[in-house]
Amino acid sequence: MEEYKEVFENESRRELEKIDITSLFVDFCQGLRKLWWLILVLTVVFAIRGYFATSTSYVSQYVAEATVSVTSSTGSSAEDMAQIFPYILSSGVLADVVAEDMGLTQIPGTVxxxxxxxxxxxxxxxxxxDPQVAYNTLQSVLKNYPEVAEFVVGKTKLTVLDETGIPSDTRREEVIRGSYKRGALKGAGFGFAILAFYVLTRRTVKSKKELKNQINLMDCGSIPYIQVKKRKKKTFNNSLCLLNERISQGYVEAIRKLRIKVMKDMEENQFKSIMITSSIPGEGKTTLAVNLAISIANQGKKVILIDCDMRNPSVAGVMNEQETHPGLGAVLKKETALNDALIRVETGKGSLEILYGGNNDEKNTKLLGTKRMEALIHTLKKQADLIILDTAPSGILADAAVLARYVDAALYVIRYDHTKMQQIREGIQSLVMSGIHLIGYTFNGDNQSRGRGYGYGYGYGYGYKRYSGYSRYGVKKESDSYRHYGNAPKGTQDQYGRIIKE
Structure with missing residues (x-):
């Protein structure tokens, strides 16, 4: 009984989470910021459609009117006459008389x-x-109505007090104006319906609190959101890279804190290789892998960064490496010597070497699970203090799980408002099944801890079957281009970046 009660309480708690009004409102506002342009386009398109549909199909209706005073020999009032009028009209007698008077077979309009x-x-x-027909019909009705009504209410006299004359269509402008207003409302309504569907179906992770309740991994910190500035010309000065001197100091500090936690775990377990992966494309794992490698190298370490995402090699783009270098695939196929493929990058301290991914070739991914890859990692461990592998997303591809057999540890990247919890669970599960040591996760692009400074023109690729290359960045090789964050007190730093007082 207690077991069923616990299950019921858990289900009730989940239902309450699902209908969190505050969360829905926040999601709606965020969705509106993303889809406002769609609502605007639909509003304009439907308004134009309504306008042209009405203006092209609209048939003008002309109304000829006359106000008359009614005198009846039986003393019938105008109200009585108005009630009797439909009867007289529907009887067909008046219609026949008016039609005959106009030389037609039926009345050309409504009375x-x-x-x-x-x-x-x-x-x-x-x-x-037709305005003239409307006027002529009115005159015929006024002339013949007393004669027809005499058989019903007695002798009747109509005295015309006012009439419109030949009418004009005064409703055309009003009807057409109303048509595009109604169209605009329909378009806006349709747009908001799409927005509601988007918000209700796109239940992405937006806080570390959600992650804490759903996954059992250590929180390695948040990487602040940096506003994107799209620029036609990609240069080093708009690159989200620690080698860029204009990088936001908040971003530098976040990477430093991540480095401390990662290196602490790696050294405590005597690990020398770590892979950086995520659930789906677009979470910023490559940018994070590059900056983590630079940060660790600047602590005097010898670091080797390998681009293992051979379907979509992106490390060269983050580093703005314009030259073509032999990639991992060429090394594994023994087309290029390892020493020739490793490219040294000046970081100011330590040593950073990069084994780029080369040309994107899906066939090369089969080499990741071979003994050659295992031997390569084993060889590189002897040459460096730490090896960092940028892998394909583990939630949609098996590459990361295959590599996990040869790698000591993994760091999982989760991007704010980008990934669903189910995708995160699936990606983590694929790694757990391989037996790799999961250090924890980092919350990338955290909107709650925005980095201050100028925005950067970076972006991430999307797509699941053949996810395209991530946006290219600008970086130029400069020695000693990296600067430590903040005005630190005098002293030296230990391997975790902490200040040791003199």
């Missing part, structure tokens, strides 16, 4: 009558698509 309450005034209206 109606409305009485002014408390008076003997009656307003007779004739509606037709």
């Amino acid at each position: 109606s009558a409305v009485a002014d309450e408390g008076t003997n005034l009656l307003t007779i209206s004739v509606t037709s698509s």
Whole structure:
């Protein structure tokens, strides 16, 4: 019984989480910031569509009216006459008389009558698509109505007090104006319906609290959100790279804190190789891998960074490496010697060498699970203090799980408002099954801890079947281009970047 009660409470808690109004409102506002342009486009398109649809199909209706005073020998009021009028009209007698008077087979329009309450005034209206016909029909009705009504209410006299004359279409502008307003409302409504569907189905992770409750991994810290500035010309000065002197200091500090936690875990376990992966493309794992490698190298370490994502090699783009270098695939196929493929990057301290991914070739990914890859990692461990491998997303491809057999540890990248919890679980599970040591996760692009400074023109690729190359960045090789963050007190730093007082 207690077990069922616990299950029921858990289900109730999940339902409450699902209908968190505050969370939904925040999601709606964030979705609106992303899709406002779609709502605007739909509003304009539907408004234009409504305007042209109405203006091209609209048929003008002309209304000829006359206000008359009614005098009946039986003392019938105008209200009585207005009630009797439809009967007289529907009987067909008046219609036949008017049609015969106009030399037609039937009345070319509609006729109606409305009485002014408390008076003997009656307003007779004739509606037709032709203004002259509407006027002629009204005149015929006024002439023949007393003769026809005499058989019902006795002798009747109509005295015309006012009439419109030959009418004009005064409703055309009003109808057309209303058409594009209605179209705009329909477009906006359709747009908001799409927004609601987007918000309700795109339940992405937006806080570390969600991650803490759902996955059992150590929180290695947050990397702040940096506003993207798209620029036509990609240069070093708009690169999200620690070698860029204009990098946001908040971003530098976040990478430093991540480095401390990662290196502490690696050294405690005497590990020398770590892979950086994520659930899906676009979470910023490559940028993080590059900057983590630079940060560790600047602590006097010898670091080797390997681009193992051979379907979508992106490390060269982050480093803005314009030259073509032999990639990992060429080394594994023994087309190029390892020493020739390793490219040294000046970081100011320590040593950083990069084994780029080369040309994207899906066939090369089969080499990741071979003994050659295992031997390569074993060889590089002897040459460096730490090896960092940038791998394909573990949530959609098996590459990371295959490499995990040869790598000591893994760091998982989760991007703010980009990945669903189910995708995160699946990606982590694929790594856990391989038996690799998971250090923890880092929350990338955290909107709650925005880095201050100028924005950078970086972006991430999307797509699942053949996810395209991530945006290229600009970096030029400069010696001693990296600067330590902040005005640190005098002293030296230990391997974790902490200040040791003199």
